[in-house]
Amino acid sequence: MGSAIEIRNATKDYGRGRGVFDLSLTVAPGEVVGFLGANGAGKSVTMRMLMGFVRPQSGSARIFGRDCFSQRAEIQKSVGYLPGELAFPGDMTGCSFLRFAASMAAVESSGSRLGCKRADELAEFFELDPSVPLRSMSKGTRQKVGIVAAFMTEPRLLLLDEPTSGLDLLMQRRFVELVQAEKRRGATIMLSSHLLGEVEGTCDRAVFIRQGRLVCTASAGELTLDGVMGQLYGPQALQRHWGDGRGRSAVGARSFEGEEVWS
Numbered sequence: 001m002g003s004a005i006e007i008r009n010a011t012k013d014y015g016r017g018r019g020v021f022d023l024s025l026t027v028a029p030g031e032v033v034g035f036l037g038a039n040g041a042g043k044s045v046t047m048r049m050l051m052g053f054v055r056p057q058s059g060s061a062r063i064f065g066r067d068c069f070s071q072r073a074e075i076q077k078s079v080g081y082l083p084g085e086l087a088f089p090g091d092m093t094g095c096s097f098l099r100f101a102a103s104m105a106a107v108e109s110s111g112s113r114l115g116c117k118r119a120d121e122l123a124e125f126f127e128l129d130p131s132v133p134l135r136s137m138s139k140g141t142r143q144k145v146g147i148v149a150a151f152m153t154e155p156r157l158l159l160l161d162e163p164t165s166g167l168d169l170l171m172q173r174r175f176v177e178l179v180q181a182e183k184r185r186g187a188t189i190m191l192s193s194h195l196l197g198e199v200e201g202t203c204d205r206a207v208f209i210r211q212g213r214l215v216c217t218a219s220a221g222e223l224t225l226d227g228v229m230g231q232l233y234g235p236q237a238l239q240r241h242w243g244d245g246r247g248r249s250a251v252g253a254r255s256f257e258g259e260e261v262w263s
């Protein structure tokens, strides 16, 4: 069987070293891959490229053999996407948004409250009350709406950009359980994250991106905090951060008792 995701030598250069450069990545069907990088490293640009929102200036991105840009209508309809920044339309409630999303995806809606049975189940699983206007929801509640929308069609592939952003600890745990269940179903998942526990709990492997370039891939079971820090920031940046000895950084902190602390 072919690859679920195949990015070949893709570049999107926004100038001044920003963007993604000569990026190549293959994800097999059924794999769950964590995408790790420091702020601004290029995770969202890569995901937006895969969704066909960003056109690579050179190279290509394919999902199940389809070109992500020229066949973006099919890609956007079939892939479960959770963007890093959720922007919901107008004055909709969570219910009306989810029903709208379900109708766009043309899923079976009979007997469901939120457009399909799976959306109803997911809302219950995340203890989501979607009946209120989206703009009056808390950040975490809006994030739950985004998660339900991404997963409710049971897609073959999910692209999740910092999926637990704003979720409390219990809901982060539920999210891990959901990804594990989706993996058992056979879904392919790529998720970006700053949370090591989330990656360890859900992913087969982690791929690291630094300043727009892929630097390495590692089995999720092998991740150590020091190893991850090294891949995220590179040896020079770590040296600048830690200074001469481990234990102090440029920005210290004081405990409530006034002692200088760093951990």
Ligand SMILES: Nc1ncnc2c1ncn2[C@@H]1O[C@H](COP(=O)(O)OP(=O)(O)OP(=O)(O)O)[C@@H](O)[C@H]1O
Residues within 6 Å of the ligand: 014, 018, 019, 037, 038, 039, 040, 041, 042, 043, 044, 045, 046, 084
């Ligand atoms: N439309 C754009 N125009 C100009 N620069 C952009 C654009 N989109 C992204 N960038 C730049 O590309 C770089 C990568 O951004 P990206 O959003 O992919 O980072 P990220 O790895 O998702 O970071 P974070 O963890 O902070 O969300 C950043 O320097 C960003 O400012």
